[in-house]
Amino acid sequence: MDVAVIDAKVTKAEDRAPDDMVREERVRPRTDTPVVWGHGTSGFDAALARAKTERKLVIIDFEATWCGPCHTMDEWVWNDAEVAAGLRSGFVGVKIDADLEKDLVKRFNPGGYPTMIVLDGAGNLILGDVGAGPDPGAGRRQARARCPEGREAPSHHPRQGRRLRAGR
Secondary structure, three states: OOOOOOOOOOOHHHHHHHHOOOHHHHOOOEOOOOOOEEEHHHHHHHHHHHHHHHOOEEEEEEEOOOOHHHHHHHHHHOOEHHHHHHHHHHEEEEEEEOOOOHHHHHHHOOOOOOEEEEEOOOOOEEEOOOOOOOOOHHHHHHHHHHOHHHOOOOOOOHHHHHHOOOOO
């Protein structure tokens, strides 16, 4: 076996750049007014009541403390200025810790974490994949057809999270 030393002038940053899933997010403006999230079952109930009163949608962010992509969403997507403005104007947000809120996890059966689900104020599914069946995209396609005013929830991929725009 021959071993060759290659003296390539590659910096650590250049080497890691292709794997950086949030490089496009790093340059985007961050919000000065963060989204206020409810938490847990009580936060869920309060979000439904507030959404009904304010005629907004509820966005549920199913997450877990051990979930790396969930932390990425918190750090780079939810505090993006444009995403935060869209959330504040049209949604009431609630974060559900999947390890603590077993009843809500059982009810919505997210296929993985993070998972975002959008409901109306009555608790009806508007957008999101609830449960993982043979065609996980079917729920999303059906819910998207019912989504009022063309609003979309951010997907669970950090680069697609900014799809949520004010007025969309």
